[in-house]
Amino acid sequence: MLGRNFTPEEEKPNGPNAAIISHGLWQLAFGGQANIIGQSDVMKMVLGQGTKLAAVGVGLGAFALTRVMSTLLFEVSATDPVTFAAVVALLAVVALLACYVPARRATQVDPMIALRSQ
Numbered sequence: 001m002l003g004r005n006f007t008p009e010e011e012k013p014n015g016p017n018a019a020i021i022s023h024g025l026w027q028l029a030f031g032g033q034a035n036i037i038g039q040s041d042v043m044k045m046v047l048g049q050g051t052k053l054a055a056v057g058v059g060l061g062a063f064a065l066t067r068v069m070s071t072l073l074f075e076v077s078a079t080d081p082v083t084f085a086a087v088v089a090l091l092a093v094v095a096l097l098a099c100y101v102p103a104r105r106a107t108q109v110d111p112m113i114a115l116r117s118q
Helices: 025-030 042-064 066-072 080-110 111-117
Strands: none
Touching: 025 080, 042 080
């Protein structure tokens, strides 16, 4: 069995954050790396995966919908660089917030309280 026990500080309310994950999630998300245990890079991992998906979605969506949006907007061509950049930037900010807010909220949850509620 890999891992470690909670420290006394982690068991206290408002103490340092800790997480319990299943073996399958550990294998899928971290490739079974034992050195990830005890590190605080989980938020970085969640944001990294979300950013990759958001970049693909924003890129494909922006290119695929330019012709459709040009018919809906008054005096805007399909390749207007200012509008195109503004839309891509707006979608990227929304996608990053959609990744960051749940990841940040998850790091604020006390693991002991979460386990007791299950």
